Amino acid sequence: MLRLLSHFRTSDRFADALRVLLAMLGVALYGVLAKQPHVMIGLLLGVIAAALAETEDAWRRRLQALIGTLLCFLIAAFVVEALFAMPWAFAAALTLGSFLLVMLGAASPRYATIASATLLLAVYTMIGMDQPGAAQLPIWREPLLLTAGAAWYGVLATVWSALFVQHPVRQSLARLYDTLGAYLDAKAQLFEPMHDLPVAALRAELAQINTRVVEALNDARGTLIDRLDRRRPHAALERSLSLYLAAQDIHERASSSHYPYEALAEAFFHSDVMFRGQRLMRALATACRDRANAERTGSAFRMPPMLRGIVHDLRASIDRQRRAPEPPAPALLQALDRLADNLDRLQERIACAEAVEAETVDRSLHDPSPTGPIEALRRIRVQMTPSSARFRHALRLSLAMLIGYLVLRAVHPEQGYWILLTVMLVCQPSHGATRVRVLQRVGGTLIGLLVGWALLKLFPSPHAQLVGTVAASVLFFVTRFRRYLIASAAVTVLVLLAFNQVGNGFELIAPRLLDTVLGGAIAVAVTLLVLPDWRARELQALFAALLRAQAAYLEAIAAQYASGKRDDLPYRRARRDAHNADAELSAHLTQARDDPAGQHADADLVLRMLAASQTLLGHLSTLGAHRHRLSASADAVALQAQARDLATRLRALAEPQRADARPVAHHTAAWDDVDVPPGDASLQQRDGRHLVMAQLGLLYRQLPVLQELATQTRNPSS
Structure with missing residues (x-):
């Protein structure tokens, strides 16, 4: 039990759970002392909506977001109150409002979180208006109660953020190094010495984990940005920034x-x-996880002492191969030497991640938030097209909400707004994700109803039920990201116990189950039938975006072979864009395989595309990991010429009208003209010339594969 509590205390959900616990206890205490259970329900729902609107910002930006969130909540609640008795006007406002709120999320993730919570609070207002006697209450009562609950949680969270500045940063860095450990473990599987190694399948698995690494990098950057904003950070934040930049390397x-x-x-x-x-790869993965645990617990990190011996054993094994009577080909030995150098440098980077690298003079971070209202509107306008996944999701959700409203009016207008709540919560951008979420929601609701019924029978005391309400709310926030089935059960228990304070919770059991099933069925049907043929078109766009991002990454790498290694912001942005494009393609293909509307795509094409993307990124990353200034200026000029040529070919493959043209066979004549002392292979290896030549050759070999894949994305049946 103590071990479980200790693990929970160091988890990334501990702070969230504690804040929700304090907020819910405050509301419960007020309800008991004031003897106003009707008031307590609105406050509880407001707390939940505000907690769901929360972002990991510093307290200043969090306060600004809180003011905007409360304003959105007030407007949404008053609109619901004003139009509730006018079905047709309400239906139109519900449809348009749902669409606009989803599209608002195109401006930034912060906008998306606030918009989603605003829609949730609007549905909470509908549920409150649907309760017996609500029509006789003043129009301002429900909106003010919901907003007051949200304000109470928002103030609590803002104060918490001001007191514990480093906690979210440490947790995000811990998640980042955990995912890096998982990535290294997956990469180690590629070193399995076996015939017919299933590289494509292993690379597909690696691509999925790479998506998690990219998400963790972006989350960590987000937690650091406004804490470093326009001021020199103190030592703890400088250390955190170093850890983040080291994680990129x-x-x-x-x-x-x-x-x-x-x-x-x-x-x-x-x-x-x-x-x-x-x-060695697996030992490095363990070291990354050890660093994650050190960040999570605030303890000192110690590099496993056995790592040095493992590196030495690898180099000794390579030397034995070099001294063998029949040594392997020089290209193979040079590849092993470079691999050992890279792993050795990787080990040093993990060990000294807090140190400031000499190459990282520019330690600034790119803030992806819109610079103002005009930029936010521009981002939204760009997404106003059927080719945008957000636009399609907004269209489907708004249509599903309208259908849900019509169904509740036709089936049972009382207690029917749980249908809209279910539709809003389970409708996801893809049909496959929606189907999974619906199954979890229905299953969790059924479990929650059984548990709630038992608790109502066993603990008839209102005070005991109030304790269960607070406990269920905490459980919901602890599990909502990773255990949605449990979270759905917890929130169902919360609803039964809370509403039993002002009425008969048993009367909610049947409507809640029926409405959840109806809402889930509507969401599944809409995501399946509305714009079902989008995947092939979006796949082509995503693959083209990936090729363009990889081309820009290659050019950024080549420039540093001429000027010298610098981990400046432009280079880091080019590298991040390349990984982001790979992650988007990987996420899309994962959804496509789970989506009946996307199963016309060949499974072999899916695996080959993931493998080709990872192969391309792997060779580019090799050039990036070993980048340095080439000693001969002619070499640097030749490299940049070859990089421009290869980047041009990648961009040509991204253009539909040019991708079908056959790529011209590559040549390396530019390298052949460079004056290198004959027989001095060690000079070539030290200078990196051989590495650059080898990696460019491997990249050129990928062009026919990429061309074939680009053709098949436009003609899936070919």
Whole structure:
């Protein structure tokens, strides 16, 4: 039990749970002392809406967001109150409002969170208006109660943020290093020395984990940005910034691919080299997780002492291969040397992640938030097209809300607004995700109704039920991201116990179950039938965006082989954009495989596209991980010429009218003209010339594969 409590205290949900607990206890205490249970219901729902609108900002920006959130809540609640008795006007406002609130999220993730919570509060207002006797109450009562509950939680959360500045930063960094550990573990599977290594399937799995790494990097950047805004941060934030920048470098090195893994596995099948490389990768994964635990608990990080020995064993194994009577090809040995160098540098980077790198003089971060209302409106306007996933989601959700309202008017106008709540909560951007969410919601509701019924029978005391309400609310916020089935059960128990304070909770059991099933069925039907043929068109756009992002990343890398390594903001943005594009493609393909509307896409095409994307990014990351200024200016000029040529070809593949043209066979004549002392292979290796030549050659080999995939995204049946 103590171990469980200790684990919970260090989890990223502990602070959220504690804030919700304090807010709910405050509301419950007020309700008991004031003897006004009707008031308490509105306050509880306001607390829930405000907690769902919360973002991990510093207290100043959080206060600004709170003021905007409360204003949105007030407007939404008063609109519901004003139009509730006019069905047709209400239906029109519900449809238009749902669409506009979803589209508002195009401006930034913060806007999206506030907009979603505003729609939720509007539905809460409908549920409050639907209760017996609500029509006789003043029009301002329900909106003010809901907003007061939201304000109470918002003030509590803002004070918490001002007192515990470092906690969200530490938690986001802990999640980041945990995902890096998972990525290194998955990458280690590619070092398995076996014939017919399933590289495509392993790379597809790696792509899924890479998506989580990219999300964790973006989350960590978001928690750091406004805490570093326009002021010199104190030592703790400087350390956190160093850890974040180190994580970017670790990710680039972990993503690198020095040589085709099938060839390495085949060449060293009877050697221990691959095993030792795999062992080192897994030890580095463990070190990343140890660093995550250190951040989470606030303890000192210690690098596992065995790592140095593992690195030494790998280098000794490579030297034995070099001294063998029949040594492997020089290209294979050079690839192993570069791999060992990269893993050694990766080990050093994990060990000294808090240190400021000499190359990272520019430690600024790019803020993705809109610079003002005009920029926010521009982002929304860009998304106003059927080719936008957000536009399609807004259209589907607004249509589903309208259908849900019509159904509740036709089936049972009393207690029917739970249908709209279910539609709003389960309707996801993809049909596959919606279907999963509906199953979890219905299952959780059924479990919650059974548990709630039992609690109502066992604990008839209102005070005991109030304790259960507070406990259920905390459980909901602890589990809502990772255990939605449990979260649905918890919020169902919360509803039964809370509404039993002012009426008969048993009367809610049947309507709640029926409305959840109806709302889920509406959401599934709408996401299946509305714009069902979008996937092939969006797949082409995402693949084109990936090729353009990889081309820009290549150009940014090549520039630093001429000027020297600098982890400046433009380079980090180019690298992040490339990984973001890969993550978006990976997420899209995962959804497509789970979506009946997307199952016309060939499963082999899905795997090959993920594998090609990861292969391309792996070779680019290798060039990025080893970038330095080439000693010969002619080499730098030749590299930039080849990089421009390759980037041009990648961008050509991204253009529909040019992608079908056959790529011209590559040549490396520019490198052949460089004056390198004959027979001085060590100079070539030290200078990095051989590495650059090898990686460019591997990138050029990918062009026919990428061309075939680009053609198939436009003609899935070909």
